Amino acid sequence: MRHVNRVLLCATLLVTALVFQVTVLARLHLPGAVPDLTLLVVLALAMVYGHVGGALVGFTGGLLADIAPPADHAVGRYALVLAVIGYLAGLIKPESGQVRTAAGPMMVVGCAAVGSTLLYAGVGALVGEGSVRGVGLGNLVFTAAIYDLLLAPFTVPLVMALARRADRDTTAEAAETATGGTASGDSAYRWLAGGTASRAAVRRARSYGRGGIGRQRGNLFGPKSKSAKATRIKGVKRL
Numbered sequence: 001m002r003h004v005n006r007v008l009l010c011a012t013l014l015v016t017a018l019v020f021q022v023t024v025l026a027r028l029h030l031p032g033a034v035p036d037l038t039l040l041v042v043l044a045l046a047m048v049y050g051h052v053g054g055a056l057v058g059f060t061g062g063l064l065a066d067i068a069p070p071a072d073h074a075v076g077r078y079a080l081v082l083a084v085i086g087y088l089a090g091l092i093k094p095e096s097g098q099v100r101t102a103a104g105p106m107m108v109v110g111c112a113a114v115g116s117t118l119l120y121a122g123v124g125a126l127v128g129e130g131s132v133r134g135v136g137l138g139n140l141v142f143t144a145a146i147y148d149l150l151l152a153p154f155t156v157p158l159v160m161a162l163a164r165r166a167d168r169d170t171t172a173e174a175a176e177t178a179t180g181g182t183a184s185g186d187s188a189y190r191w192l193a194g195g196t197a198s199r200a201a202v203r204r205a206r207s208y209g210r211g212g213i214g215r216q217r218g219n220l221f222g223p224k225s226k227s228a229k230a231t232r233i234k235g236v237k238r239l
Helices: 002-023 037-067 077-090 103-126 137-178 180-192 199-221 226-238
Strands: none
Touching: 002 037, 002 137, 037 077, 037 103, 037 137, 077 103, 103 137
């Protein structure tokens, strides 16, 4: 159940970020690069789920960006870039799962914006697709870092909070399911004891389900007194 919730959350966030990026941010016609909302979502999820989850989320988000219009590059190019970026970002996942300061995530965003742009250009050069959008690489790296850093405070904390909350809810639900039998048993014991029974009465009721019936039966019908045995023997002699 936990993995299903993670998949649904990641898919929803990635699709929402990509749609907003293509329909709104790309139409702003800002100088240089386009603010990469998909990259920010991948980074936030990677810092919650770790390097393996970050790589999977990055590959999925990059693949969606590769096939979403108006993509004009080879399919798989940005998927490779975001898979590498997601893996590296997931390596800095804190042990407690909580980020203490905003300096760490902001530094990750800045490095990822520069690294993803350079890696994207490098992969394009390897596959023979030329320069990135025909603009200067330096200007593209600078504007990408600026736009992503400006957008990060409004997206990264929100995505990380949603991911952690989804995990907490799933863990709490699993714990409640695991203890559901005990809780229902306690309710049954209370009902058997009269609804408003005291704790001692509930404990006595529980003892019947744990072998207490046998003990009570032994006390009531078990060892007889010596006088009872003697009476039984006398009765046999009279017969």
